[in-house]
Amino acid sequence: MNIFITGAGGFIGGSIATGLVRAGHHVRGLVRRPELADALQRLGIEPVVGDLDDRALLIGEAKAADAVINAASSDHRDAVEALIEGLAGSGKPLLHTSGSSIVGDASGGEGTEAIYYEDRLPEPTADKAARVAIDRLVLDAANRGIRSAVLCNTLIYGHGKVPGAESVQLPRLLRQAKKSGVVRHVGSGGNIWSNVHIDDVVELYRLALEKTPAGTFYFVESGEASFRDMTTAMADVLGMGKPQDWPLDEAKQEWGYEMASYGLGSNSRVRGQRARELLGWKPQRRSVIDWIRNEMV
Template identity: 40%
Template sequence: MKVLVFGAGGFLGSALVRRFVAGGHTVRGLVRNDAAADALRAAGAEPVLGDLLTDPAATVAHAAAADIVVYAAQLLLEPERRTVEALIDTLAGTGKTLLFTSGTGVLSQRTDGEWSEDTFTEYDDFTPSKYIGGRVDTENLVRAAGSRGVRGIVVRPAMIWGHGRSPMLDGFRTSIEKTGTVCYIGRGLNLYSNVHVDDVAEIFYLAAEKAPAGALYHAVSGETNFRTIAEALARRHGVPARSIDLSEGVEIWGTFAALIVFSTCSRTRAPRSRHELGWQPHPDRLDVLAELDLPVDVT
Protein backbone atom coordinates (compact mmCIF):
# COMPACT_ATOMS: atom_id res chain seq x y z
CA MET A 1 0.00 0.00 0.00
CA LYS A 2 1.02 3.60 -0.54
CA VAL A 3 0.98 5.45 2.78
CA LEU A 4 1.21 9.22 3.28
CA VAL A 5 1.96 10.57 6.75
CA PHE A 6 1.17 14.20 7.55
CA GLY A 7 3.47 15.46 10.31
CA ALA A 8 6.08 12.82 9.48
CA GLY A 9 8.89 14.86 11.04
CA GLY A 10 7.26 14.92 14.47
CA PHE A 11 7.65 12.64 17.49
CA LEU A 12 4.63 10.48 16.67
CA GLY A 13 4.85 10.95 12.91
CA SER A 14 8.39 9.58 12.73
CA ALA A 15 7.31 6.49 14.71
CA LEU A 16 4.42 5.96 12.30
CA VAL A 17 6.81 6.17 9.37
CA ARG A 18 9.08 3.55 10.92
CA ARG A 19 6.18 1.16 11.58
CA PHE A 20 4.65 1.36 8.12
CA VAL A 21 8.07 1.02 6.46
CA ALA A 22 8.75 -2.06 8.62
CA GLY A 23 5.41 -3.46 7.44
CA GLY A 24 6.54 -3.32 3.82
CA HIS A 25 4.46 -0.34 2.72
CA THR A 26 5.65 2.42 0.40
CA VAL A 27 5.73 5.44 2.69
CA ARG A 28 5.86 9.14 1.89
CA GLY A 29 5.99 11.77 4.59
CA LEU A 30 5.00 15.43 4.60
CA VAL A 31 7.75 17.53 6.20
CA ARG A 32 8.60 21.24 6.25
CA ASN A 33 12.40 21.32 6.08
CA ASP A 34 15.43 19.58 4.61
CA ALA A 35 16.65 18.19 7.95
CA ALA A 36 13.36 16.35 8.47
CA ALA A 37 13.50 15.17 4.86
CA ASP A 38 16.95 13.65 5.43
CA ALA A 39 15.66 11.81 8.52
CA LEU A 40 12.80 10.36 6.48
CA ARG A 41 15.15 9.09 3.80
CA ALA A 42 17.26 7.43 6.49
CA ALA A 43 14.11 5.70 7.73
CA GLY A 44 13.36 4.32 4.26
CA ALA A 45 10.59 6.75 3.34
CA GLU A 46 10.25 9.39 0.64
CA PRO A 47 9.97 12.98 1.89
CA VAL A 48 7.49 15.44 0.43
CA LEU A 49 8.03 19.09 1.31
CA GLY A 50 4.86 20.98 2.18
CA ASP A 51 3.25 23.28 4.73
CA LEU A 52 -0.37 23.00 5.80
CA LEU A 53 -0.41 26.59 7.03
CA THR A 54 1.24 28.45 4.16
CA ASP A 55 0.15 26.26 1.24
CA PRO A 56 -2.69 24.02 2.44
CA ALA A 57 -4.29 23.26 -0.94
CA ALA A 58 -1.12 22.00 -2.59
CA THR A 59 -0.08 20.08 0.51
CA VAL A 60 -3.43 18.32 0.93
CA ALA A 61 -3.43 17.44 -2.77
CA HIS A 62 -0.63 14.93 -2.17
CA ALA A 63 -3.20 12.73 -0.43
CA ALA A 64 -4.80 11.79 -3.75
CA ALA A 65 -1.88 9.51 -4.63
CA ALA A 66 -2.01 7.52 -1.36
CA ASP A 67 -4.06 4.48 -0.36
CA ILE A 68 -3.72 5.27 3.36
CA VAL A 69 -3.47 8.82 4.69
CA VAL A 70 -2.34 9.26 8.28
CA TYR A 71 -2.90 12.69 9.81
CA ALA A 72 -0.41 13.28 12.66
CA ALA A 73 0.27 16.98 12.10
CA GLN A 74 -0.08 19.52 14.90
CA LEU A 75 -2.34 22.46 14.13
CA LEU A 76 -4.71 24.63 16.13
CA LEU A 77 -8.28 23.37 16.23
CA GLU A 78 -9.79 25.44 13.43
CA PRO A 79 -6.95 24.95 10.88
CA GLU A 80 -6.96 21.27 11.80
CA ARG A 81 -10.69 20.99 11.08
CA ARG A 82 -10.31 22.77 7.73
CA THR A 83 -7.45 20.47 6.78
CA VAL A 84 -9.43 17.36 7.64
CA GLU A 85 -12.41 18.63 5.64
CA ALA A 86 -10.09 19.16 2.66
CA LEU A 87 -8.63 15.68 3.05
CA ILE A 88 -12.09 14.12 3.07
CA ASP A 89 -12.99 16.14 -0.04
CA THR A 90 -9.82 14.90 -1.74
CA LEU A 91 -10.45 11.25 -0.87
CA ALA A 92 -14.23 11.26 -1.35
CA GLY A 93 -15.59 8.32 -3.33
CA THR A 94 -12.30 6.42 -3.40
CA GLY A 95 -12.79 4.02 -0.50
CA LYS A 96 -9.33 4.98 0.73
CA THR A 97 -8.35 5.19 4.39
CA LEU A 98 -7.95 8.33 6.52
CA LEU A 99 -6.47 7.80 9.99
CA PHE A 100 -6.82 10.87 12.21
CA THR A 101 -4.76 11.51 15.34
CA SER A 102 -6.81 13.04 18.12
CA GLY A 103 -5.87 12.68 21.80
CA THR A 104 -7.31 11.94 25.20
CA GLY A 105 -7.06 15.63 26.01
CA VAL A 106 -10.57 15.93 24.58
CA LEU A 107 -11.95 14.17 27.65
CA SER A 108 -9.62 15.71 30.24
CA GLN A 109 -11.03 17.33 33.37
CA ARG A 110 -9.52 20.37 35.05
CA THR A 111 -8.81 19.36 38.66
CA ASP A 112 -5.96 21.74 39.64
CA GLY A 113 -3.81 18.83 40.75
CA GLU A 114 -6.48 16.55 42.24
CA TRP A 115 -7.13 12.96 41.18
CA SER A 116 -10.37 12.08 39.41
CA GLU A 117 -11.93 8.64 39.65
CA ASP A 118 -13.41 9.04 36.16
CA THR A 119 -11.83 6.90 33.47
CA PHE A 120 -13.15 6.56 29.94
CA THR A 121 -13.14 3.86 27.28
CA GLU A 122 -13.79 4.35 23.60
CA TYR A 123 -17.47 3.60 24.22
CA ASP A 124 -18.12 6.02 27.08
CA ASP A 125 -19.91 9.35 26.95
CA PHE A 126 -18.08 12.33 28.45
CA THR A 127 -18.27 16.09 28.68
CA PRO A 128 -15.68 17.42 26.20
CA SER A 129 -12.89 19.56 27.60
CA LYS A 130 -13.72 23.26 27.72
CA TYR A 131 -10.36 24.04 26.17
CA ILE A 132 -9.78 21.37 23.52
CA GLY A 133 -13.06 19.49 23.31
CA GLY A 134 -13.82 21.11 19.96
CA ARG A 135 -11.59 18.45 18.43
CA VAL A 136 -14.44 15.99 18.96
CA ASP A 137 -16.25 17.74 16.10
CA THR A 138 -13.29 16.92 13.84
CA GLU A 139 -13.27 13.34 15.10
CA ASN A 140 -16.94 13.08 14.15
CA LEU A 141 -16.21 14.39 10.65
CA VAL A 142 -13.68 11.62 10.17
CA ARG A 143 -15.89 8.92 11.64
CA ALA A 144 -18.80 9.98 9.40
CA ALA A 145 -16.66 10.08 6.25
CA GLY A 146 -17.84 6.60 5.29
CA SER A 147 -20.97 8.23 3.91
CA ARG A 148 -18.69 9.98 1.40
CA GLY A 149 -16.72 6.89 0.45
CA VAL A 150 -13.79 7.41 2.82
CA ARG A 151 -12.77 4.86 5.45
CA GLY A 152 -12.29 7.27 8.32
CA ILE A 153 -10.76 6.06 11.62
CA VAL A 154 -9.80 8.02 14.76
CA VAL A 155 -7.03 7.17 17.24
CA ARG A 156 -6.84 8.95 20.61
CA PRO A 157 -3.40 8.50 22.16
CA ALA A 158 -2.86 9.24 25.83
CA MET A 159 0.35 10.97 27.00
CA ILE A 160 3.00 9.71 24.58
CA TRP A 161 6.57 8.91 25.64
CA GLY A 162 9.51 6.91 24.38
CA HIS A 163 13.13 7.00 23.19
CA GLY A 164 13.97 9.64 25.78
CA ARG A 165 11.24 11.97 24.57
CA SER A 166 7.82 13.10 25.70
CA PRO A 167 6.05 16.46 25.42
CA MET A 168 4.92 15.95 29.03
CA LEU A 169 8.41 15.16 30.33
CA ASP A 170 9.76 18.08 28.31
CA GLY A 171 7.34 20.31 30.23
CA PHE A 172 8.69 19.12 33.55
CA ARG A 173 12.23 19.77 32.30
CA THR A 174 11.16 23.28 31.32
CA SER A 175 10.28 23.95 34.94
CA ILE A 176 13.83 22.98 35.90
CA GLU A 177 15.26 25.40 33.35
CA LYS A 178 13.05 28.25 34.54
CA THR A 179 12.92 27.69 38.30
CA GLY A 180 15.63 25.20 39.26
CA THR A 181 12.91 22.87 40.54
CA VAL A 182 10.54 20.29 39.07
CA CYS A 183 7.06 21.74 39.45
CA TYR A 184 3.61 20.21 39.64
CA ILE A 185 0.27 21.91 40.26
CA GLY A 186 -1.53 21.52 43.57
CA ARG A 187 -1.10 18.10 45.15
CA GLY A 188 0.05 16.61 41.85
CA LEU A 189 -2.34 13.68 42.11
CA ASN A 190 -3.70 14.36 38.63
CA LEU A 191 -2.39 12.50 35.61
CA TYR A 192 -2.67 11.67 31.97
CA SER A 193 -2.79 7.97 31.23
CA ASN A 194 0.27 7.23 29.12
CA VAL A 195 1.60 5.03 26.33
CA HIS A 196 4.88 4.39 24.50
CA VAL A 197 5.13 5.99 21.06
CA ASP A 198 5.92 2.66 19.37
CA ASP A 199 2.79 1.10 20.87
CA VAL A 200 0.76 4.02 19.50
CA ALA A 201 2.24 3.40 16.05
CA GLU A 202 1.22 -0.26 16.33
CA ILE A 203 -2.43 0.72 16.87
CA PHE A 204 -2.35 2.86 13.73
CA TYR A 205 -0.81 -0.01 11.80
CA LEU A 206 -3.39 -2.52 13.01
CA ALA A 207 -6.23 -0.07 12.39
CA ALA A 208 -5.06 0.46 8.81
CA GLU A 209 -5.13 -3.30 8.32
CA LYS A 210 -8.50 -4.24 9.79
CA ALA A 211 -10.51 -1.45 11.44
CA PRO A 212 -14.04 -0.79 10.21
CA ALA A 213 -14.96 2.65 8.89
CA GLY A 214 -15.99 5.01 11.67
CA ALA A 215 -13.96 3.25 14.37
CA LEU A 216 -12.45 5.05 17.37
CA TYR A 217 -9.53 3.63 19.33
CA HIS A 218 -7.71 4.68 22.47
CA ALA A 219 -3.97 4.15 22.87
CA VAL A 220 -3.12 3.75 26.56
CA SER A 221 -1.01 1.35 28.59
CA GLY A 222 -0.63 2.80 32.10
CA GLU A 223 -0.81 5.80 34.39
CA THR A 224 1.47 7.60 36.87
CA ASN A 225 0.49 10.80 38.65
CA PHE A 226 2.33 14.03 38.01
CA ARG A 227 3.84 14.38 41.47
CA THR A 228 5.40 10.93 41.21
CA ILE A 229 6.89 11.83 37.83
CA ALA A 230 8.09 15.20 39.12
CA GLU A 231 9.74 13.69 42.20
CA ALA A 232 11.45 10.98 40.14
CA LEU A 233 12.74 13.55 37.66
CA ALA A 234 13.91 15.75 40.56
CA ARG A 235 15.96 12.88 41.97
CA ARG A 236 17.39 12.23 38.52
CA HIS A 237 18.56 15.86 38.20
CA GLY A 238 19.46 16.46 41.84
CA VAL A 239 16.98 19.30 42.31
CA PRO A 240 13.88 19.76 44.50
CA ALA A 241 10.31 19.03 43.42
CA ARG A 242 7.62 21.44 44.59
CA SER A 243 3.94 22.27 44.33
CA ILE A 244 2.85 25.45 42.57
CA ASP A 245 -0.49 27.09 41.85
CA LEU A 246 -2.02 27.57 38.42
CA SER A 247 -0.84 31.17 38.06
CA GLU A 248 2.81 30.12 38.45
CA GLY A 249 2.15 27.23 36.11
CA VAL A 250 1.02 29.70 33.46
CA GLU A 251 4.28 31.64 33.93
CA ILE A 252 6.32 28.47 33.45
CA TRP A 253 4.43 26.62 30.74
CA GLY A 254 2.13 29.19 29.17
CA THR A 255 -1.65 29.30 29.44
CA PHE A 256 -2.37 26.46 27.03
CA ALA A 257 -0.08 23.84 28.54
CA ALA A 258 -0.89 24.86 32.13
CA LEU A 259 -4.64 24.48 31.53
CA ILE A 260 -4.70 21.60 29.05
CA VAL A 261 -1.96 19.45 30.55
CA PHE A 262 -0.59 20.21 33.98
CA SER A 263 -3.80 21.18 35.82
CA THR A 264 -5.99 18.42 34.39
CA CYS A 265 -6.71 14.74 34.90
CA SER A 266 -7.25 12.46 31.89
CA ARG A 267 -7.66 8.76 32.66
CA THR A 268 -8.50 6.33 29.88
CA ARG A 269 -8.72 2.65 28.98
CA ALA A 270 -8.54 0.94 25.60
CA PRO A 271 -10.79 -2.15 25.50
CA ARG A 272 -11.79 -1.64 21.87
CA SER A 273 -8.15 -1.42 20.74
CA ARG A 274 -7.35 -4.60 22.65
CA HIS A 275 -10.40 -6.65 21.67
CA GLU A 276 -11.07 -5.49 18.12
CA LEU A 277 -7.51 -5.00 16.89
CA GLY A 278 -5.79 -7.55 19.12
CA TRP A 279 -3.45 -4.80 20.31
CA GLN A 280 -1.26 -5.29 23.37
CA PRO A 281 1.39 -2.83 24.56
CA HIS A 282 4.88 -4.31 24.64
CA PRO A 283 5.68 -5.63 28.16
CA ASP A 284 9.01 -3.78 28.17
CA ARG A 285 7.31 -0.45 27.44
CA LEU A 286 4.96 0.00 30.38
CA ASP A 287 6.91 2.13 32.88
CA VAL A 288 7.21 5.81 32.03
CA LEU A 289 9.56 6.31 34.99
CA ALA A 290 12.16 4.09 33.28
CA GLU A 291 12.24 6.70 30.54
CA LEU A 292 13.73 9.27 32.91
CA ASP A 293 17.05 7.43 32.91
CA LEU A 294 17.42 7.57 29.13
CA PRO A 295 19.29 10.33 27.31
CA VAL A 296 16.94 12.77 25.58
CA ASP A 297 16.65 11.94 21.86
CA VAL A 298 16.76 15.25 19.99
CA THR A 299 16.59 13.75 16.48
Protein backbone atom coordinates in the same frame (compact mmCIF):
# COMPACT_ATOMS: atom_id res chain seq x y z
CA MET B 1 0.97 0.29 0.77
CA ASN B 2 1.74 3.79 -0.42
CA ILE B 3 1.04 5.90 2.65
CA PHE B 4 0.86 9.68 3.00
CA ILE B 5 1.46 11.01 6.49
CA THR B 6 1.31 14.57 7.75
CA GLY B 7 3.59 15.67 10.58
CA ALA B 8 6.41 13.42 9.41
CA GLY B 9 9.00 15.71 10.97
CA GLY B 10 7.39 15.46 14.40
CA PHE B 11 7.61 13.11 17.35
CA ILE B 12 4.46 11.08 16.64
CA GLY B 13 4.38 11.35 12.86
CA GLY B 14 8.08 10.74 12.37
CA SER B 15 8.02 7.69 14.62
CA ILE B 16 4.97 6.25 12.86
CA ALA B 17 6.44 6.93 9.42
CA THR B 18 9.72 5.26 10.36
CA GLY B 19 7.91 2.24 11.75
CA LEU B 20 5.82 1.88 8.61
CA VAL B 21 8.92 2.05 6.41
CA ARG B 22 10.49 -0.72 8.48
CA ALA B 23 7.28 -2.73 8.03
CA GLY B 24 7.77 -2.55 4.24
CA HIS B 25 5.47 0.33 3.29
CA HIS B 26 6.37 3.26 1.05
CA VAL B 27 5.81 6.47 2.97
CA ARG B 28 5.54 10.04 1.74
CA GLY B 29 5.80 12.45 4.64
CA LEU B 30 4.63 16.05 4.79
CA VAL B 31 7.17 18.33 6.45
CA ARG B 32 7.04 22.10 6.85
CA ARG B 33 10.74 22.81 7.11
CA PRO B 34 12.86 21.97 4.07
CA GLU B 35 15.90 21.43 6.29
CA LEU B 36 14.21 18.32 7.74
CA ALA B 37 13.94 16.67 4.32
CA ASP B 38 17.39 15.09 4.54
CA ALA B 39 16.62 13.63 7.97
CA LEU B 40 13.45 12.04 6.62
CA GLN B 41 15.27 10.60 3.63
CA ARG B 42 17.83 8.98 5.92
CA LEU B 43 14.93 7.26 7.66
CA GLY B 44 13.58 6.00 4.34
CA ILE B 45 10.70 8.51 4.21
CA GLU B 46 10.09 10.42 0.97
CA PRO B 47 9.72 14.08 2.03
CA VAL B 48 6.92 16.30 0.75
CA VAL B 49 7.66 19.91 1.66
CA GLY B 50 4.48 21.84 2.42
CA ASP B 51 2.02 22.66 5.16
CA LEU B 52 -1.53 21.99 6.29
CA ASP B 53 -2.84 25.14 4.63
CA ASP B 54 -2.01 23.81 1.14
CA ARG B 55 -5.40 22.33 0.33
CA ALA B 56 -4.56 21.30 -3.24
CA LEU B 57 -1.44 19.47 -2.11
CA LEU B 58 -3.31 17.56 0.59
CA ILE B 59 -6.13 16.56 -1.77
CA GLY B 60 -3.63 15.42 -4.39
CA GLU B 61 -1.57 13.37 -1.96
CA ALA B 62 -4.69 11.75 -0.50
CA LYS B 63 -5.95 10.78 -3.95
CA ALA B 64 -2.59 9.24 -4.88
CA ALA B 65 -2.05 7.31 -1.64
CA ASP B 66 -3.39 3.93 -0.54
CA ALA B 67 -3.83 5.28 2.99
CA VAL B 68 -3.50 8.59 4.85
CA ILE B 69 -2.45 9.36 8.42
CA ASN B 70 -2.91 12.82 9.89
CA ALA B 71 -0.31 13.19 12.66
CA ALA B 72 0.45 16.88 12.28
CA SER B 73 -2.35 18.57 14.20
CA SER B 74 -5.47 17.52 16.05
CA ASP B 75 -6.95 20.98 15.59
CA HIS B 76 -6.53 21.95 11.92
CA ARG B 77 -10.02 21.44 10.52
CA ASP B 78 -9.28 22.70 7.00
CA ALA B 79 -6.54 20.09 6.58
CA VAL B 80 -8.83 17.30 7.72
CA GLU B 81 -11.55 18.45 5.34
CA ALA B 82 -9.05 18.44 2.46
CA LEU B 83 -7.88 14.90 3.26
CA ILE B 84 -11.49 13.71 3.45
CA GLU B 85 -12.24 15.31 0.09
CA GLY B 86 -9.25 13.54 -1.45
CA LEU B 87 -10.29 10.16 -0.06
CA ALA B 88 -14.07 10.34 -0.45
CA GLY B 89 -15.56 7.23 -2.04
CA SER B 90 -12.23 5.39 -2.17
CA GLY B 91 -12.65 2.95 0.72
CA LYS B 92 -9.12 3.84 1.81
CA PRO B 93 -8.08 4.27 5.45
CA LEU B 94 -7.78 7.68 7.10
CA LEU B 95 -6.24 7.64 10.57
CA HIS B 96 -6.61 10.91 12.46
CA THR B 97 -4.54 11.69 15.53
CA SER B 98 -6.38 13.21 18.46
CA GLY B 99 -5.36 13.65 22.09
CA SER B 100 -6.99 12.68 25.34
CA SER B 101 -7.01 16.21 26.69
CA ILE B 102 -10.48 16.13 25.08
CA VAL B 103 -11.61 14.65 28.41
CA GLY B 104 -9.25 16.84 30.45
CA ASP B 105 -10.85 18.58 33.42
CA ALA B 106 -8.37 21.47 33.96
CA SER B 107 -8.36 20.59 37.67
CA GLY B 108 -5.31 22.67 38.56
CA GLY B 109 -3.31 19.57 39.39
CA GLU B 110 -5.83 17.91 41.71
CA GLY B 111 -6.90 14.30 41.28
CA THR B 112 -10.20 12.74 40.25
CA GLU B 113 -11.93 9.37 40.28
CA ALA B 114 -13.55 9.94 36.87
CA ILE B 115 -12.54 7.49 34.13
CA TYR B 116 -13.78 7.67 30.54
CA TYR B 117 -14.47 4.91 28.03
CA GLU B 118 -14.60 4.84 24.25
CA ASP B 119 -18.36 4.37 24.16
CA ARG B 120 -19.09 6.85 26.95
CA LEU B 121 -17.42 10.15 26.20
CA PRO B 122 -18.34 13.33 28.08
CA GLU B 123 -19.36 16.53 26.43
CA PRO B 124 -16.16 18.51 25.86
CA THR B 125 -15.23 21.69 27.66
CA ALA B 126 -15.48 24.89 25.64
CA ASP B 127 -11.70 24.75 25.17
CA LYS B 128 -11.90 21.31 23.54
CA ALA B 129 -15.17 21.54 21.61
CA ALA B 130 -13.49 22.35 18.29
CA ARG B 131 -11.13 19.37 18.56
CA VAL B 132 -13.97 17.00 19.38
CA ALA B 133 -15.92 18.36 16.38
CA ILE B 134 -12.98 17.41 14.14
CA ASP B 135 -12.89 13.92 15.66
CA ARG B 136 -16.58 13.56 14.85
CA LEU B 137 -15.99 14.83 11.31
CA VAL B 138 -13.43 12.07 10.78
CA LEU B 139 -15.71 9.40 12.20
CA ASP B 140 -18.59 10.63 10.04
CA ALA B 141 -16.34 10.28 6.97
CA ALA B 142 -17.14 6.56 7.20
CA ASN B 143 -20.43 7.58 5.56
CA ARG B 144 -18.48 9.03 2.62
CA GLY B 145 -16.74 5.80 1.68
CA ILE B 146 -13.63 6.23 3.82
CA ARG B 147 -12.29 3.68 6.32
CA SER B 148 -11.77 6.39 8.90
CA ALA B 149 -10.63 6.13 12.51
CA VAL B 150 -9.64 8.46 15.33
CA LEU B 151 -6.68 7.40 17.45
CA CYS B 152 -6.87 9.43 20.65
CA ASN B 153 -3.44 9.25 22.24
CA THR B 154 -2.81 9.73 25.94
CA LEU B 155 0.48 10.98 27.46
CA ILE B 156 3.13 9.51 25.16
CA TYR B 157 6.58 8.72 26.50
CA GLY B 158 9.72 7.36 24.87
CA HIS B 159 12.23 8.69 22.38
CA GLY B 160 11.18 9.58 18.83
CA LYS B 161 12.88 8.66 15.59
CA VAL B 162 13.34 12.11 14.02
CA PRO B 163 16.32 13.96 15.52
CA GLY B 164 15.19 16.82 17.76
CA ALA B 165 11.53 15.76 17.88
CA GLU B 166 10.14 15.05 21.34
CA SER B 167 6.86 14.36 23.08
CA VAL B 168 4.68 17.05 24.58
CA GLN B 169 4.47 16.69 28.34
CA LEU B 170 7.42 15.07 30.10
CA PRO B 171 10.12 16.98 28.18
CA ARG B 172 8.53 20.26 29.32
CA LEU B 173 8.76 19.18 32.93
CA LEU B 174 12.37 18.14 32.39
CA ARG B 175 13.37 21.42 30.72
CA GLN B 176 11.82 23.47 33.52
CA ALA B 177 13.66 21.39 36.11
CA LYS B 178 17.02 21.76 34.41
CA LYS B 179 16.48 25.49 33.97
CA SER B 180 15.40 26.19 37.54
CA GLY B 181 17.06 23.38 39.47
CA VAL B 182 13.66 22.40 40.89
CA VAL B 183 11.29 19.72 39.58
CA ARG B 184 7.73 21.04 39.69
CA HIS B 185 4.22 19.82 38.95
CA VAL B 186 1.01 21.81 38.65
CA GLY B 187 -0.84 22.11 41.96
CA SER B 188 -0.41 19.10 44.20
CA GLY B 189 0.48 16.84 41.27
CA GLY B 190 -2.32 14.49 42.23
CA ASN B 191 -3.78 14.66 38.73
CA ILE B 192 -3.54 11.45 36.73
CA TRP B 193 -3.03 10.81 33.03
CA SER B 194 -3.26 7.57 31.13
CA ASN B 195 -0.11 6.98 29.11
CA VAL B 196 1.51 4.88 26.38
CA HIS B 197 4.99 4.27 24.96
CA ILE B 198 5.70 5.61 21.48
CA ASP B 199 6.75 2.18 20.18
CA ASP B 200 3.35 0.79 21.12
CA VAL B 201 1.68 3.79 19.45
CA VAL B 202 3.54 3.02 16.22
CA GLU B 203 2.43 -0.61 16.31
CA LEU B 204 -1.19 0.42 16.86
CA TYR B 205 -1.20 2.72 13.84
CA ARG B 206 0.26 -0.11 11.74
CA LEU B 207 -2.50 -2.46 12.86
CA ALA B 208 -5.20 0.16 12.36
CA LEU B 209 -4.13 0.74 8.75
CA GLU B 210 -4.68 -2.94 8.05
CA LYS B 211 -7.70 -3.78 10.17
CA THR B 212 -9.71 -0.89 11.53
CA PRO B 213 -13.43 -0.90 10.85
CA ALA B 214 -14.70 2.38 9.42
CA GLY B 215 -15.83 5.03 11.88
CA THR B 216 -13.99 3.72 14.93
CA PHE B 217 -12.71 5.79 17.88
CA TYR B 218 -9.80 4.44 19.92
CA PHE B 219 -8.25 5.54 23.18
CA VAL B 220 -4.55 4.70 23.03
CA GLU B 221 -3.33 3.78 26.52
CA SER B 222 -1.46 1.08 28.38
CA GLY B 223 -1.34 2.42 31.95
CA GLU B 224 -1.67 5.56 34.05
CA ALA B 225 0.31 7.58 36.59
CA SER B 226 -0.06 10.74 38.62
CA PHE B 227 2.11 13.71 37.82
CA ARG B 228 3.41 13.62 41.40
CA ASP B 229 4.70 10.08 40.87
CA MET B 230 6.25 11.04 37.53
CA THR B 231 7.95 14.16 38.89
CA THR B 232 9.18 12.22 41.93
CA ALA B 233 10.87 9.72 39.63
CA MET B 234 12.31 12.58 37.58
CA ALA B 235 13.62 14.36 40.68
CA ASP B 236 15.28 11.16 41.90
CA VAL B 237 17.05 10.67 38.58
CA LEU B 238 18.18 14.31 38.48
CA GLY B 239 19.24 14.33 42.13
CA MET B 240 17.12 17.41 42.85
CA GLY B 241 15.24 16.39 45.97
CA LYS B 242 11.47 16.20 46.23
CA PRO B 243 9.34 17.80 43.50
CA GLN B 244 7.48 20.96 44.45
CA ASP B 245 3.85 22.02 44.05
CA TRP B 246 3.35 24.93 41.67
CA PRO B 247 0.23 27.11 41.66
CA LEU B 248 -1.60 27.00 38.33
CA ASP B 249 -1.18 30.73 37.67
CA GLU B 250 2.60 30.44 38.04
CA ALA B 251 2.67 27.33 35.86
CA LYS B 252 0.76 29.23 33.16
CA GLN B 253 3.55 31.81 33.08
CA GLU B 254 6.02 29.03 32.29
CA TRP B 255 3.98 26.82 29.97
CA GLY B 256 1.03 28.92 28.78
CA TYR B 257 -2.69 28.45 29.41
CA GLU B 258 -3.26 25.36 27.26
CA MET B 259 -0.26 23.34 28.41
CA ALA B 260 -0.51 24.28 32.09
CA SER B 261 -4.30 23.83 32.32
CA TYR B 262 -4.71 20.70 30.17
CA GLY B 263 -1.40 19.10 29.22
CA LEU B 264 0.10 19.23 32.71
CA GLY B 265 -2.65 20.37 35.09
CA SER B 266 -5.64 18.17 34.23
CA ASN B 267 -6.78 14.61 34.72
CA SER B 268 -7.15 12.42 31.66
CA ARG B 269 -7.99 8.93 32.80
CA VAL B 270 -9.27 6.72 29.99
CA ARG B 271 -9.57 3.06 29.10
CA GLY B 272 -9.12 1.78 25.57
CA GLN B 273 -10.40 -1.72 24.80
CA ARG B 274 -11.14 -1.45 21.09
CA ALA B 275 -7.52 -1.59 19.94
CA ARG B 276 -7.03 -4.78 21.90
CA GLU B 277 -10.32 -6.36 20.88
CA LEU B 278 -10.62 -5.25 17.25
CA LEU B 279 -6.99 -5.06 16.20
CA GLY B 280 -5.19 -7.49 18.49
CA TRP B 281 -2.95 -4.73 19.87
CA LYS B 282 -0.70 -5.92 22.70
CA PRO B 283 1.30 -3.03 24.19
CA GLN B 284 4.73 -4.11 25.40
CA ARG B 285 5.71 -1.16 27.59
CA ARG B 286 3.54 -0.63 30.67
CA SER B 287 5.38 1.67 33.11
CA VAL B 288 6.12 5.32 32.46
CA ILE B 289 7.79 5.46 35.90
CA ASP B 290 10.31 2.77 34.89
CA TRP B 291 11.00 4.66 31.66
CA ILE B 292 11.63 7.94 33.51
CA ARG B 293 13.97 6.23 35.96
CA ASN B 294 15.92 4.17 33.40
CA GLU B 295 15.69 5.79 29.97
CA MET B 296 14.45 9.37 29.92
CA VAL B 297 17.63 11.27 30.73
